[in-house]
Amino acid sequence: MNLIAQLLPESHVLLGLEAGSKKRVFEQAGQLFETSCGISQTLVFDSLFAREKLGSTGLGQGIAIPHGRIKGLKQATGAFIRLAEAIAFDAPDGRPVAQLFVLLVPEQATEEHLQILSELATRFADRQFREKLATAPDAATVRQLFSA
Amino acid sequence: MKIIILGAGQVGASVAESLVSEENDITMVDSDAERLAALQDRLDLRVVTGNAAYPSVLKSAGAEDADLVIAVTQSDQTNLVACKIAQSMFNVPTRVARLRSRDFLEDERLLSPDNFAVDFAICPEQIITDYVVRLIQFPEALQVLDFAGGRVSLVAVRAYEGGLLVSKPIKEMKEHLPLGMEARVAAIYRRDQPIIPTGDTHIQPGDEVFVLAAAEHIRPVLRELRRMMNPVQRIMIAGGGNIGLRVAATLEARYEVKIIEHTRTRADYIASKLKDALVLSGDATDEELLEQENIAEMDLFLALTNDDEDNIMAASLAKRMGCKRVVALINRRAYADMVQGGPIDIGISPAHVSIGTLLAHVRRGDVAAVHSLRRGAAEALELVAHGDAGSSKVVGKRIADIPWPKGVTVAALVRDFDFVESVHVRDDGTVDRRSGRVEIAHGDSVIQSGDHVVVFCVQKKLVRKVEQLFQVGFHFF
Numbered sequence: 001m002n003l004i005a006q007l008l009p010e011s012h013v014l015l016g017l018e019a020g021s022k023k024r025v026f027e028q029a030g031q032l033f034e035t036s037c038g039i040s041q042t043l044v045f046d047s048l049f050a051r052e053k054l055g056s057t058g059l060g061q062g063i064a065i066p067h068g069r070i071k072g073l074k075q076a077t078g079a080f081i082r083l084a085e086a087i088a089f090d091a092p093d094g095r096p097v098a099q100l101f102v103l104l105v106p107e108q109a110t111e112e113h114l115q116i117l118s119e120l121a122t123r124f125a126d127r128q129f130r131e132k133l134a135t136a137p138d139a140a141t142v143r144q145l146f147s148a
Numbered sequence: 149m150k151i152i153i154l155g156a157g158q159v160g161a162s163v164a165e166s167l168v169s170e171e172n173d174i175t176m177v178d179s180d181a182e183r184l185a186a187l188q189d190r191l192d193l194r195v196v197t198g199n200a201a202y203p204s205v206l207k208s209a210g211a212e213d214a215d216l217v218i219a220v221t222q223s224d225q226t227n228l229v230a231c232k233i234a235q236s237m238f239n240v241p242t243r244v245a246r247l248r249s250r251d252f253l254e255d256e257r258l259l260s261p262d263n264f265a266v267d268f269a270i271c272p273e274q275i276i277t278d279y280v281v282r283l284i285q286f287p288e289a290l291q292v293l294d295f296a297g298g299r300v301s302l303v304a305v306r307a308y309e310g311g312l313l314v315s316k317p318i319k320e321m322k323e324h325l326p327l328g329m330e331a332r333v334a335a336i337y338r339r340d341q342p343i344i345p346t347g348d349t350h351i352q353p354g355d356e357v358f359v360l361a362a363a364e365h366i367r368p369v370l371r372e373l374r375r376m377m378n379p380v381q382r383i384m385i386a387g388g389g390n391i392g393l394r395v396a397a398t399l400e401a402r403y404e405v406k407i408i409e410h411t412r413t414r415a416d417y418i419a420s421k422l423k424d425a426l427v428l429s430g431d432a433t434d435e436e437l438l439e440q441e442n443i444a445e446m447d448l449f450l451a452l453t454n455d456d457e458d459n460i461m462a463a464s465l466a467k468r469m470g471c472k473r474v475v476a477l478i479n480r481r482a483y484a485d486m487v488q489g490g491p492i493d494i495g496i497s498p499a500h501v502s503i504g505t506l507l508a509h510v511r512r513g514d515v516a517a518v519h520s521l522r523r524g525a526a527e528a529l530e531l532v533a534h535g536d537a538g539s540s541k542v543v544g545k546r547i548a549d550i551p552w553p554k555g556v557t558v559a560a561l562v563r564d565f566d567f568v569e570s571v572h573v574r575d576d577g578t579v580d581r582r583s584g585r586v587e588i589a590h591g592d593s594v595i596q597s598g599d600h601v602v603v604f605c606v607q608k609k610l611v612r613k614v615e616q617l618f619q620v621g622f623h624f625f
Contacts, residue, residue: 021213021215051625054513054534067625113625114623121622
């Protein structure tokens with residue numbers, strides 16, 4: 001199994017999420033990680049916001065990869081969110097963001113985490129991949145796309 | 149960024165004006181519908197009429213989506229309650245409040261997340277008091293601004309015949325300054341037009357010069373630009389309101405202070421609060437009173453009432469009657485532009501000196517301090533560089549190799565700011581702990597991660613570009 005699929009159980013895929021702002025997306029992401037991994041929602045929220053303040057994690061083309069280091073986290077974990085409506089994200093191309101891969105890593109970031117980020121960026125750079133993600137009918141399909 | 153501003157008064161309107169053009173989504177809340185309508189006529193923002201402390205009002209202002217709440221209503225209590233509700237009901241990540249009364253600032257537990265949940269409090273009276281205190285320490289300056297926790301000072305000063313550097317090229321400055329002492333001329337305004345200084349620029353008498361140096365080097369640097377003035381001893385204050393009272397209380401132990409208050413009962417009240425200052429009941433625009441109190445012997449006259457016209461009149465009168473230097477609080481910008489440098493030496497705009505602290509939280513990137521200058525037209529920022537050569541556009545690069553937009557001057561770096569570097573004992577026996585090392589910026593200085601970089605932008609629109617340079621790439625962890 002590849003690097004990304006390992007991080008992304010089906011329960012971490014949210015499609016058609018209704019969240020009208022960056023803040024609400026981060027709240028929802030925090031809730032997801034709290035329910036499924038027991039990480040405090042506030043911790044996730046604060047960490048994602050603090051990172052975003054230093055520079056947008058928007059990639060352009062409607063994609064963002066918000067990420068943060070979480071104290072006490074044992075191994076990296078991720079979530080894929082597809083929004084019902086795109087939101088402002090201060091991305092380099094100025095376009096609103098509709099698809100997000102949220103990545104949380106332990107406090108001590110390693111080479112592997114940078115690899116995961118580059119891997120994600122490479123995949124999202126592919127237009128066909130983005131289009132498939134945008135139309136994927138369910139979580140299983142999304143996971144499959146990331147596993148390929 | 150989605151920002152809610154509570155209170156459409158002077159500060160609220162100035163903040164809105166300063167942010168509205170910067171790709172921000174702003175909602176303004178006030179209980180006065182007419183005031184909101186007037187603001188909406190000239191600025192592109194959303195408005196909500198209502199009491200800013202009500203959850204329903206915050207909700208309709210979009211608190212559920214907001215990145216930042218700025219609570220600057222007239223009422224401290226409303227501001228506190230609004231911050232608490234924004235945090236507990238709406239989970240707004242950053243909350244800033246103006247608090248007029250220092251009572252709320254005495255115990256920091258009060259503003260902690262468990263209590264009123266104010267992340268940053270601004271206290272305009274304190275800011276104006278600090279401003280005035282700095283003017284007394286440096287009588288030659290128009291304004292003294294701090295960066296890196298006071299480690300570096302940016303001084304605005306008018307150049308006069310007699311300054312060592314006046315009518316000479318800037319690069320000669322190092323020949324006059326003692327060895328190991330350096331300064332950077334960050335900007336020059338000549339007849340209100342900015343000039344981007346280079347080593348060959350000649351400073352002319354009348355220029356307004358912004359010069360930056362380590363705080364302990366400011367005095368010799370000022371000598372470059374004008375002759376030194378005698379230290380301030382006698383101060384007269386017009387207006388015994390909150391600001392006047394606070395300034396008098398701060399100064400009375402070290403200087404001879406007289407304060408004029410026109411309301412009899414208020415004069416009695418402040419007399420009971422002050423120990424050494426002499427409280428006079430009367431009208432500060434009354435020539436006879438000023439004459440009687442020896443205005444000509446005063447080193448400094450501070451017009452601090454809440455009325456612009458009174459302040460301008462009183463200060464102009466004091467100047468004409470022989471007071472060495474006069475300062476007036478002026479809220480309306482048109483007035484400030486009109487009188488500064490004319491009959492009045494220094495006009496302080498309370499809204500403008502207060503918003504720098506607010507702007508630091510709105511700027512993108514890790515911005516440690518912002519000073520809004522020249523009534524909002526220019527800005528000086530202290531940014532913290534993060535990342536490495538791969539993830540940052542500035543870290544690991546020589547300053548000369550970074551594509552700064554025209555009109556931006558990198559003035560100084562403070563390195564290793566988080567470590568105490570050295571301890572000095574001041575003349576009065578108190579201890580001065582200096583953290584970090586100040587380096588005046590040169591083309592071949594290399595920016596490192598963690599450096600606090602002080603940057604001057606002659607136009608506000610350049611700020612966005614500077615922020616972008618300091619933002620880390622998406623792959624920064």
